[in-house]
Amino acid sequence: MQVIHRVAELRAALAGAENTAFVPTMGNLHRGHIALIEQARQAGRPVVASIFVNPLQFGAGEDFEHYPRTLAADCEQLAAAGTDIVFAPEPAEMYPEPQTYQVLPPLAGELCGAQRPGHFQGVATVVLKLFNMVRPRFAAFGKKDYQQLFILKGMVRQFNLPIEILEGETVRAADGLALSSRNGYLSAAERAEAPRLYATLRAIAAELAGGRRDFATLEAAAGAELTRHGWAVDYVAIRSQATLLAPQPGETALVALAAARLGGTRLIDNIEVGLPG
Amino acid sequence: MQVIHRVAELRAALAGAENTAFVPTMGNLHRGHIALIEQARQAGRPVVASIFVNPLQFGAGEDFEHYPRTLAADCEQLAAAGTDIVFAPEPAEMYPEPQTYQVLPPLAGELCGAQRPGHFQGVATVVLKLFNMVRPRFAAFGKKDYQQLFILKGMVRQFNLPIEILEGETVRAADGLALSSRNGYLSAAERAEAPRLYATLRAIAAELAGGRRDFATLEAAAGAELTRHGWAVDYVAIRSQATLLAPQPGETALVALAAARLGGTRLIDNIEVGLPG
Numbered sequence: 001m002q003v004i005h006r007v008a009e010l011r012a013a014l015a016g017a018e019n020t021a022f023v024p025t026m027g028n029l030h031r032g033h034i035a036l037i038e039q040a041r042q043a044g045r046p047v048v049a050s051i052f053v054n055p056l057q058f059g060a061g062e063d064f065e066h067y068p069r070t071l072a073a074d075c076e077q078l079a080a081a082g083t084d085i086v087f088a089p090e091p092a093e094m095y096p097e098p099q100t101y102q103v104l105p106p107l108a109g110e111l112c113g114a115q116r117p118g119h120f121q122g123v124a125t126v127v128l129k130l131f132n133m134v135r136p137r138f139a140a141f142g143k144k145d146y147q148q149l150f151i152l153k154g155m156v157r158q159f160n161l162p163i164e165i166l167e168g169e170t171v172r173a174a175d176g177l178a179l180s181s182r183n184g185y186l187s188a189a190e191r192a193e194a195p196r197l198y199a200t201l202r203a204i205a206a207e208l209a210g211g212r213r214d215f216a217t218l219e220a221a222a223g224a225e226l227t228r229h230g231w232a233v234d235y236v237a238i239r240s241q242a243t244l245l246a247p248q249p250g251e252t253a254l255v256a257l258a259a260a261r262l263g264g265t266r267l268i269d270n271i272e273v274g275l276p277g
Numbered sequence: 278m279q280v281i282h283r284v285a286e287l288r289a290a291l292a293g294a295e296n297t298a299f300v301p302t303m304g305n306l307h308r309g310h311i312a313l314i315e316q317a318r319q320a321g322r323p324v325v326a327s328i329f330v331n332p333l334q335f336g337a338g339e340d341f342e343h344y345p346r347t348l349a350a351d352c353e354q355l356a357a358a359g360t361d362i363v364f365a366p367e368p369a370e371m372y373p374e375p376q377t378y379q380v381l382p383p384l385a386g387e388l389c390g391a392q393r394p395g396h397f398q399g400v401a402t403v404v405l406k407l408f409n410m411v412r413p414r415f416a417a418f419g420k421k422d423y424q425q426l427f428i429l430k431g432m433v434r435q436f437n438l439p440i441e442i443l444e445g446e447t448v449r450a451a452d453g454l455a456l457s458s459r460n461g462y463l464s465a466a467e468r469a470e471a472p473r474l475y476a477t478l479r480a481i482a483a484e485l486a487g488g489r490r491d492f493a494t495l496e497a498a499a500g501a502e503l504t505r506h507g508w509a510v511d512y513v514a515i516r517s518q519a520t521l522l523a524p525q526p527g528e529t530a531l532v533a534l535a536a537a538r539l540g541g542t543r544l545i546d547n548i549e550v551g552l553p554g
Binding site for chain 1: 284288374376377378379380381382383398401405406409410412431432435436437438439
């Protein structure tokens, strides 16, 4: 496995590759990332993983400075999973000058975007840059970051990038908590409480499957339940899978999404719900 | 020469091509475009020209509806110039859904952007889409559209597109008027007056070469001269070639740019000026 820090070296290593499968990450890898690597391996070769904590997608007061950076351990995991190339650039290599060109995606003020202005613009911009460096045929993203995946799929389609997006199912701990690098911020007590986020979403899914259609009531009740247990709720939302907007009457492919904070740690999760037609 | 209207067909025709040289146009071709085709031919093969009047870059009340569409004559010229592929998509092929992802470039509110809000965002977005369809190694743009060229060079650099931009010198009529599709809108009297735009810029260049550094005075005098002859002046501006912003003290690579309207026709032009260091 090659570990590459420079764009020019990456391009040289990938010259002529037509079947590259790419997994962009911010490092601090867990089993969710490794599942994406395995999915990428099934799709194409070489398998390229990037590790870059992207300053452009962090807001003021967010955890950019403290985001866990664990390159050596990440490389061990990636090598064991059959990764061919790790691209781990410094910020000055990704942004040799102030990034004055950005991708302006839709939905950037919705859901997570409402609390994180500029976040999805920063994500879309760095992913476009990485795509142009790696020029993959396949790229894998996890469904845990549902809005991110939605926005990147749209970017590929609307900018006509010749890339197939692979969607990775969310990998969970035994108690249901979605794996996330930010879980490492949780105290023991918070970690014990954290599975309630997914449990609350499952409860919404069950209510929807049982015929409830009063979305606003379900959202409010779920938010109140989390608040009662010490969470600061950013949102609980039932949306259309097709648009990520409020479902239209008769829409059956829905998704319930939530973002909430336990102490200083912001967690997100989601569950897809297919209603009977 | 192949004439292709569909993205999928274009991708199939270009599969495996590694040296493609691309000339994006809005059609209604003149010798300036043909010079770009010749420049592209020197750089790589196949030579691809696109003809697409991009609705995204026209504002309300601009000439999108009336922009001259002359596909058959354009194809004759392109074939004679050695073009291999013409890509001429319909708007619905370029924009099968509303384009909700856009490129946000810098300087979009400066110079021509001040009078044409959204124009450069629309240009950058369609060019990014075309680049992702054609995947050229070289792409040629004329210096007549100086700000456009500046913005697209920056986009290629900041989005890490593996494309080399070829810059075409402005092609002029014998009396100095820069060739432009919009010259066809001019009445005989306007056509006789039109060379004054470039003459005025040349006069600024001469003053700068002679040592004048009072940029604001030079700009105002040039604007007044054009106004006196019936032009409605959008701007006359002396800028840095490096930034397209006002020159810093000591900068020697300058460019004088102007946009002004004769009757209903908006013309632009520019001249680069290298001062003694």
